[in-house]
Amino acid sequence: MTSxxxxxxxxxxxKRYGHGDATVHALRGPDGPDGSxxxxxxDIDEGDFVAVMGSSGSGKxxxxxxxxxxxxxxxxxxxLDGTDVGHLDEQQLSLxxxxxxxxxxxxxxxxxxxxxxxxxxxxxxxxxxxxAERRRRAxxxxxxxxxxxxxxxxxxxxxxxxxxxxxxxxALVTAPAMLLADEPTGNLDSRSTDEVLTIxxxxxxxxxxxxxxxxxxxxxxxxRRVIRLVDGAVASxxxxxxxx
Amino acid sequence: xxxxxxxRFAFGGLAANxxxxxxxxxxxxxxxxxxxxxxxxxxxxxxxxKNSITALGTNSxxxxxxxxxxxxxxxxxxxxxxxxALAEAQAPAIKSVAPVVTxxxxxxxxxxxxxxxxxxxxxPAYFETANQKIAKGDYFSNDDVLxxxxxxxxxxxxxxxxxxxxxxxGKRIVIGGTPxxxxxxxxxxxxxxxxxxxxxxxxxxPTVQNAFTGFGSVNQILxxxxxxxxxxxxxxxxxxxxxxxxxxxxxxKADFRVSNQTSLLTARESTTKTFxxxxxxxxxxxxxxxxxxxxxxxxxxxxxxxxxxxxxKALGAPxxxxxxxFLTESTLLSVLGAGLGVAAGLFGARFTIVGIxxxxxxxxxxxxxxxxxxIGLFFGSYPANRAAALRPIDALRHE
Ligand SMILES: Nc1ncnc2c1ncn2[C@@H]1O[C@H](COP(=O)(O)OP(=O)(O)OP(=O)(O)O)[C@@H](O)[C@H]1O
Ligand SMILES: [Mg+2]
Numbered sequence: 001m002t003s004x005x006x007x008x009x010x011x012x013x014x015k016r017y018g019h020g021d022a023t024v025h026a027l028r029g030p031d032g033p034d035g036s037x038x039x040x041x042x043d044i045d046e047g048d049f050v051a052v053m054g055s056s057g058s059g060k061x062x063x064x065x066x067x068x069x070x071x072x073x074x075x076x077x078x079x080l081d082g083t084d085v086g087h088l089d090e091q092q093l094s095l096x097x098x099x100x101x102x103x104x105x106x107x108x109x110x111x112x113x114x115x116x117x118x119x120x121x122x123x124x125x126x127x128x129x130x131x132a133e134r135r136r137r138a139x140x141x142x143x144x145x146x147x148x149x150x151x152x153x154x155x156x157x158x159x160x161x162x163x164x165x166x167x168x169x170x171a172l173v174t175a176p177a178m179l180l181a182d183e184p185t186g187n188l189d190s191r192s193t194d195e196v197l198t199i200x201x202x203x204x205x206x207x208x209x210x211x212x213x214x215x216x217x218x219x220x221x222x223x224r225r226v227i228r229l230v231d232g233a234v235a236s237x238x239x240x241x242x243x244x
Numbered sequence: 245x246x247x248x249x250x251x252r253f254a255f256g257g258l259a260a261n262x263x264x265x266x267x268x269x270x271x272x273x274x275x276x277x278x279x280x281x282x283x284x285x286x287x288x289x290x291x292x293x294k295n296s297i298t299a300l301g302t303n304s305x306x307x308x309x310x311x312x313x314x315x316x317x318x319x320x321x322x323x324x325x326x327x328x329a330l331a332e333a334q335a336p337a338i339k340s341v342a343p344v345v346t347x348x349x350x351x352x353x354x355x356x357x358x359x360x361x362x363x364x365x366x367x368p369a370y371f372e373t374a375n376q377k378i379a380k381g382d383y384f385s386n387d388d389v390l391x392x393x394x395x396x397x398x399x400x401x402x403x404x405x406x407x408x409x410x411x412x413x414g415k416r417i418v419i420g421g422t423p424x425x426x427x428x429x430x431x432x433x434x435x436x437x438x439x440x441x442x443x444x445x446x447x448x449x450p451t452v453q454n455a456f457t458g459f460g461s462v463n464q465i466l467x468x469x470x471x472x473x474x475x476x477x478x479x480x481x482x483x484x485x486x487x488x489x490x491x492x493x494x495x496x497k498a499d500f501r502v503s504n505q506t507s508l509l510t511a512r513e514s515t516t517k518t519f520x521x522x523x524x525x526x527x528x529x530x531x532x533x534x535x536x537x538x539x540x541x542x543x544x545x546x547x548x549x550x551x552x553x554x555x556x557k558a559l560g561a562p563x564x565x566x567x568x569x570f571l572t573e574s575t576l577l578s579v580l581g582a583g584l585g586v587a588a589g590l591f592g593a594r595f596t597i598v599g600i601x602x603x604x605x606x607x608x609x610x611x612x613x614x615x616x617x618x619i620g621l622f623f624g625s626y627p628a629n630r631a632a633a634l635r636p637i638d639a640l641r642h643e
Contacts, residue, residue, distance in 0.1 A: 070558055071637040090563055097636075098560020109555045109640070113260055123559045125249055170559070 005082060007046040007178060007209050008067060012039035013076035015062050015232075026062040027073070028232040039076045040234060042227070046177070049201075049210045051220040054229035060213045061182055063229070067211060068103050068180045069093050081177070098127050102171030106183035108163040110155040116142060116166045117151040123174045141169040145199055161192025168199055172208075179203060181212040185219055197222055250565070254572035257545065268541045269581035272616050275531030276585025277592060279612040282527045284593045284602035286520025291603045293513045303339075303472045304373045307465040307482060310501040320490050320499050321461030324449070329489045330467060335481035337474040340369035343462040345452055351406060351445060352418040358405040360398075361443035363419065365452025366466070371397075373468035376446070381413035381428030384448055392450040396424040400432040401442040419445065422455040467502075475504055524608075531612065534581065535619035542574045542627035553631050554639025567632035574624020575617065582616035 014037055015027040028037035040063070044050055052060050065071035066078060069085055078085045080100065088096065097103075110119055120138040129137070142148050145165040155163055164184060171179055181200065185193040193216075201222060204210045212223065220226050221240075228236040258265040307330075309322045327343035345365040350357050370376070371383050376397075384395045396417070403412050412426045424447060433441045453459050469478035479502050486500055487493075546553070553566060586609055593602040 065637050068558070070640065071635075094557065094560050094562040096560075097558060103558050105640075109551075109558070111552055111555055113256065122556070126556075126559060126561045126565060174560075 004046055006043035007081055008042070008044035008211075009077075009079040009082075010040055010042040010066075011077040011079070012041055013066060013073045013078060014039035015059070015066065015071070016074045025232050026059045027066075028059075030233055037232075039073075040232075042234065044209060044211065046209055047204070047207050049204045049222075049224045050212070051223035051226045052211065052213045052229065053215070053220055053226060054235075058229040059232040060229055062232075064180055064182045064211065064213055068101050069097050070103075094126075098123055099174060100176050100178060102174065102176040102179045104164070104167050104171050104179070104181040104184045106186040108155070108160070108167050108187075110163055110166060110170075112156075113154055115152050115154055116147060116158070116169075119155075119166055120170045120173050123170060127174060137173055138169075141173040142166070144172070144202075145169045146195070159192075161188050161195060164188060164192065164196055165199070168196060172203055176208070178209045178211070181210070183213050183215065185214065185216070193219065250568045250572050251576070253569045254576050257549075257569070257573050258576060261545070264541060265577060268537050268577050269584065271534035271537035272531070272578050272581025272620070273534075273585040273588060275527070275534035276582045276612045276616050277588040278530045279524065279527040279615075280586065280589030280604060280608050281592045281597075281602065282523035283520060283608040284589070284604045285597050285600050286516065286523045287605050288597075288600045288603040290513055290516040290520065292600065293516055303469040303475055303478075304375075305467045305469060305475060305478055305482065306503050307467060307486070308463070308501055308503070309461070309499060322463075322465055322500060323461055324459075326486055326489055327462070327465045330465065330482060330485050333481065333485040335478070335485060337469055337478035337481050339468045339470040340373060341468075342367040342370035342373055342466045343449060344370065344464050344466055345449065345457045345462050347452065347456045349420045349456065351402070353406040353415065356406055356408075358402065360402045360405075360445045361440055362445075363452065363456070364444060364446045365449040365457070366446060367449060369468065370446065370466055373466045376433075377431045378428045379431040380411070381426070384427050384446075389448040389450060392448060392454060394422060394424050394447075394451055395427045396445050396447040397428045397430060398426055398446070399430050399440075399442040399444040401440050402445060403429045405443070417445075420456060422451075424451075479504060528615075531616060531619065534616070535578070535623045538574050538577055538620055539623040539626060541577075542570065542624050543630075545573070546570060546627045546631040550631075550634065550639050550642035553634055554636050554642065557634070557636035557639060563632045567628050570628035570631050571621065571624050574628065575620045578616050578620025578624075582613045582620075585616065586613055 012029065013027060014025065014029060017024040017026055025037055027040050029040040030038050032038045052063065054060050062071070066073050069080070072086065080096065085093070085096070111122065117135070117138055120141050121134045124134040124137060139148060139151065142151055145168050147162060147165050147169065150158060150162060158166065164187070168184070179200065184200070185196055188196065197219060200210060200212070212219070214220055223240070225237070225239050227234055307322065309320070322343070324343050327341050330338060331341040343366065347363045347365075348359065349363055350359045364370070367389055368383055368386055371378070378397070379400065383397055384393070388395050398406075398412060406412065406417060407415065412429055415426050416423050417426060418424070424445070430442070430444075467478060467482060469475045482502050483495065483498065487495060487498060490499060492498060556566060589609070589612070590604060593604045
């Protein structure tokens with residue numbers, strides 16, 4: 001494959017919530033010899049398509065939020081493209097989120113009262129792209145998810161599947177190297193699921209790294225690598241042939 | 245982030261809650277309009293006082309009789325002889341003297357009747373001392389006084405009341421059975437608030453005494469000092485002459501009072517200044533309350549839109565962009581509110597309020613607007629900072 005270093009490197013990353021008796025180890029990794037959690041260590045190669053599975057509460061979202069620089073680990077190091085994210089300040093983190101990462105949420109998370117076009121333009125606006133260029137690229141992204149004719153619609157005028165496709169367009173419009181999706185098809189029927197996954201697969205084929213959380217085996221089947229989490233630790237990590 | 249992009253987001257945010265935005269703006273509007281209008285009213289009343297000072301003439305002194313304090317004997321009233329004594333005295337600071345009697349009555353012209361505010365009997369010197377200028381015709385002369393001619397000069401209000409469109413000069417009016425020939429009409433002085441100085445009939449002193457008041461005392465003696473600076477000197481001379489004429493040795497027992505109208509009105513002017521400051525303070529408080537309204541609404545907005553802030557942050561919005569967006573929203577609220585407030589204040593200042601014509605102070609318009617905008621920035625910065633400081637994950641998880 002490639003000789004490039006992994007795009008994501010997690011080193012003993014742990015995440016705790018709360019204090020004392022109420023402490024929850026959302027990410028803990030294997031236990032060390034003294035019984036204390038060692039944290040999760042994980043590498044993801046550039047251009048890979050990884051599915052993360054696991055029961056509810058196993059720490060999938062926690063992991064994803066750390067990968068997306070939305071949250072910071074309690075301990076351990078996270079290297080994105082070789083840079084330690086823990087050493088970046090707010091300003092630099094917002095740049096990383098804007099340029100390197102596209103995030104897709106289970107609950108779509110579209111900005112209310114904003115048209116699909118403006119929605120997709122948003123990350124470009126924060127990147128300082130000029131208005132004409134922004135419009136052109138946002139329309140191209142909407143075209144790609146098959147929603148060019150819905151550009152003027154607001155979130156409440158779109159179906160769930162269409163909203164998620166707008167979210168996908170918004171995630172891919174800045175051409176980020178990495179696409180993170182937390183149960184992107186969790187709220188969709190099988191047809192919409194298929195549409196969204198087909199778009200994600202297409203993005204993967206053009207070299208994007210994809211990390212996707214799912215509960216559904218059919219969705220996980222389409223990934224090249226499946227990681228299973230149990231109680232905040234990696235229980236299995238399987239590479240599989242692409243079925244399609 | 246491009247600035248106008250931020251303004252667009254802010255407009256979007258405000259448009260999402262039109263009623264709420266409008267009510268918040270109303271708070272600022274009322275504050276700014278109150279500052280402009282109340283200061284204009286205060287200023288209007290002090291301008292009116294200033295005008296009446298100049299209308300009165302800055303170097304006129306009024307002598308009136310006063311009861312002796314702690315004395316059983318009644319004061320000796322002022323008479324024409326007192327005026328003669330003043331006029332003939334060796335007093336360089338006294339320029340002219342005019343005894344004045346006032347009475348009231350009804351004037352008739354044809355079948356039109358009108359009761360002028362006052363009927364004054366005096367000498368021609370009165371006109372200059374009281375700053376009464378002729379607009380049409382002429383003053384009556386010393387000769388008219390000596391011969392007790394039945395002539396009169398009337399004020400502009402009296403002229404319009406009695407003569408409507410006609411030229412009053414040369415016409416004959418009848419007051420209390422005595423016919424007077426109008427020789428002239430005075431220039432309009434304008435109301436100083438309480439009574440109309442233009443509703444007056446001025447006739448030679450002996451004529452008025454003969455017809456109405458009798459030849460006893462006069463109401464007051466109007467003295468003109470030779471200059472505005474010599475009013476104090478003139479005041480001293482008047483006291484000296486009249487004490488002599490009334491044969492009073494102790495100046496503290498004087499049975500007359502010399503008042504300097506200018507100083508009286510200056511005192512009144514300082515009262516209106518205090519009044520203006522108080523009005524301004526009340527208005528400033530309402531502006532402050534409007535500003536607090538902005539903070540309140542912006543805090544609600546930030547809480548309500550926490551999730552949206554999280555989404556924007558997840559998309560890579562830098563802290564400054566979020567801060568800018570919410571600060572722009574609060575500033576827009578205050579700028580629009582203040583702009584409308586200026587309009588409302590200027591509009592309101594065109595009406596007469598409790599008998600006072602408001603005079604807008606230009607600085608108050610600029611000041612109120614600037615303060616309102618500053619308040620928007622200041623009071624908006626707390627909620628905006630709160631929004632910008634939210635961690636993306638906390639904002640996204642917000643219910
Ligand atoms: N903000 C928080 N405060 C306290 N505990 C939290 C917080 N967020 C998550 N947890 C806990 O961390 C654990 C992992 O949560 P996480 O959201 O990662 O689960 P998940 O694998 O995504 O589950 P699901 O499949 O239901 O989405 C859970 O036990 C949860 O209760
Ligand atoms: Mg989850």
